[in-house]
Amino acid sequence: MPTNQSPKATVSSVVPDHGVKAPAPDRALLDDLVVANRILFDQGVVDAFGHVSVRHDKASDRFLLARNMAPGQVMHADIIEFDLDGNPIDANGRGVYLERFIHGEIFRARPDVKAVVHNHSPTVVPFSIVPSQPFRPVCHMCGFIGAGARNFEVREVVGDASDLLIRSRELGAALARTLGTGYITLMRGHGATIVAESIPHVVYRAVYAEVNARLLAEALRLGPVTYLTEGEAETARNNVESQVQRPWNLWKARVAADVGLT
């Protein structure tokens, strides 16, 4: 059975760089990653914690992620390249997120996934701590939730005295297994992890996961809820998400100047 984690384990750390840098990613991809950090904060689905990554466009076994810092303060110079084991390539002594294994293991398990958000979305977390209440889609904007988000219970991996963090490849892989072929997974007492085929898509889904949580929580207090059917969820996801550029443009306009873009 699982062993408890030692107390006072580090959360952020300086980790030795490993390997050789891939060719530089497209500037537009970097721009989008920096903007995504700022949008997630501006839209209230990350606070000082949480992170967003993108798979490297020139090297499918690499991903890009900010150094250990608040997403709302990320600039271009803060982006670091990682391999799928979670080793930084060019941290140059800067601290990295402890939970980078979320990103590496999902990129490994899901070739279709190009971008990952991990957050502590305020109305999604309550669903993570009430396992009897499924998190299912109730509106056409949220078809990506499909038949309902699966809930990752960290205790099943590391026992009942952990810090709940995804602090190892083992835990990242376990989380990726819970995610399965879905687009969102809840993490008990912790948050959510959301995946998509692009940065604008994953940001859209992170924002609308919170919207769905608010709609559903409110509706559950009113009476029996009509959920989307699986067919509705799939059709709505396919069709509505053809429009992700619309909110992306709106949200980007609010933060672009702060990161030197216009």
Next chain:
Amino acid sequence: MPTNQSPKATVSSVVPDHGVKAPAPDRALLDDLVVANRILFDQGVVDAFGHVSVRHDKASDRFLLARNMAPGQVMHADIIEFDLDGNPIDANGRGVYLERFIHGEIFRARPDVKAVVHNHSPTVVPFSIVPSQPFRPVCHMCGFIGAGARNFEVREVVGDASDLLIRSRELGAALARTLGTGYITLMRGHGATIVAESIPHVVYRAVYAEVNARLLAEALRLGPVTYLTEGEAETARNNVESQVQRPWNLWKARVAADVGLT
């Protein structure tokens, strides 16, 4: 029985222009329509999605609506003229809202209606997914809800695997039938559509539909609710709505400079 919609159906599209432009609408009407887009966003009853239209003042079989974009970014140049079938007159290759049929079919069915809002109002949507809980007025500002909003169930028209969107004249007409002679109709898992005799009226009603939803949702948690009687609703609507210019002026003052008005 209804057939499912094909997946990956387009949501926004470039549609060929059709017909000859009507005489130019009053500049004040255009100003109000642009301001209405901005107010609805500023007041939190549309996000990147939702739209507001007005019947053309020079041609009762035409209406004015923005091109496919976030309401919070609409400028004068973004307004397009449509006929009641949902054909653009002067899109000139710009994308149009898929759901323009909401507007066209309501303007066709309801000669008294001069302005239409469709939105995903955050506290109204939960009522749309709890059919057992009627959405009735509970305060004197919300008499336009009358005896309660009727709830449009899209499954009854297109089956249980659609994207819930009003993507055809047929669906627009079905929605208009559900609206009937009322001023607001809910749309299951989707949003609301609100109508009125002028732009300031419809904006007022869109904002106060959300207010009524918050008041009612909170009250239902406290105990048995005293709703407005139908008589109270009608008297309150008639009298209170003589004041719509007061909130309009307040709300307009917050957004006018952004659209070049002072």
Next chain:
Amino acid sequence: MPTNQSPKATVSSVVPDHGVKAPAPDRALLDDLVVANRILFDQGVVDAFGHVSVRHDKASDRFLLARNMAPGQVMHADIIEFDLDGNPIDANGRGVYLERFIHGEIFRARPDVKAVVHNHSPTVVPFSIVPSQPFRPVCHMCGFIGAGARNFEVREVVGDASDLLIRSRELGAALARTLGTGYITLMRGHGATIVAESIPHVVYRAVYAEVNARLLAEALRLGPVTYLTEGEAETARNNVESQVQRPWNLWKARVAADVGLT
């Protein structure tokens, strides 16, 4: 028994001036009244509707109140003098609030009252429509609620098809009777009326009535609530309200520049 009100009754109106102006009120009193209008809007306890009045410091049978407009836009020039019957003295053709009778009749009935707020406080209104759930104080800042706010049911005065508005001296007097010797009364489906010995006091109470409503509504969902005893309410009101200048200064600092004060 009560008679229904005629539909399309006016809500705002131009009313003939009546009588002779009292000596000019202290400039500081006018400043406070203008600032109070702005604070109530900035703190979210009035929207485009609601009003605040003060008894004239030079004529106890007169009170000062803005012309018919949104409180968040009131300037010094918008203040009008009224007699206790609700007649304006110096409106000079400007529209006045229909519900000025709230203020006149309370100032008549309660010599101790120097300032009155009427509003549609968003979390207080739900308590007004759930008569079985008393609005009692649950925190030391809200002792002014005493043994609980009494709830005015307009139907008992004018029947069940009114617009719920206090549109006559008769209705104002009925409301004043419900208020009795208290400091706050709820108005079913409409709002609240709050009174105090000064403008800063009444603004404090209007803001903290909303705070109490939020605390109480949340607590009622958690389990059985410990209310303040009547002794606690009275002691807390006496002691805590000696500090009303502290929030007043904080709130005033946010709005003073907008009304030409520094």
Next chain:
Amino acid sequence: MPTNQSPKATVSSVVPDHGVKAPAPDRALLDDLVVANRILFDQGVVDAFGHVSVRHDKASDRFLLARNMAPGQVMHADIIEFDLDGNPIDANGRGVYLERFIHGEIFRARPDVKAVVHNHSPTVVPFSIVPSQPFRPVCHMCGFIGAGARNFEVREVVGDASDLLIRSRELGAALARTLGTGYITLMRGHGATIVAESIPHVVYRAVYAEVNARLLAEALRLGPVTYLTEGEAETARNNVESQVQRPWNLWKARVAADVGLT
């Protein structure tokens, strides 16, 4: 048994200075205390009321606390030195917080505590008035709540007609006993008191106590809740709180310019 407090007891007062000033505290400590006041307001966990103190770095029997004022307006010049009995050393006639005894008695009882926040956190207070509903941690950011916050019932000390305020050393000592070895205690109908080993820690805990309250209140409405185990709470507190500088930097960046820091 307890005696009632006299009505109209003062809440703020000018108290004679007592004793000799300790050597000047580190400038960085003063900076942090001023910034903490501003952050607590900016993050919505104090309003015009509430306070934060720090133990003097040059004299462990002294603490630093603002004069009687809104935390959101505190500047360096407003900080006063106190002894553990609550006597000011250098008030020089400025009013002091009535409830300074909260700070003095906790610093006396808990040598490990270096900083104390007392506030009326909006979603924590409801838990204080529902004694049957324990306030336990439900997310990894909130391990400091441990096995659950103990609830201080002021009636047990001063009877059922007090103003609920901690207006004496006796009451401060009673509160400190309820706190025991914990990091947060609720105060019925009043607020919370939170302690930590540094200013950034205590600010972090004050903000995340409110976060935990929101998560827990929402979750309790959804169904049976999975709380953190005591082991999880302890491990999470140890590990996650190694990161308190991250939110501190984010929050400080929003307020630093207002207090003359950059």
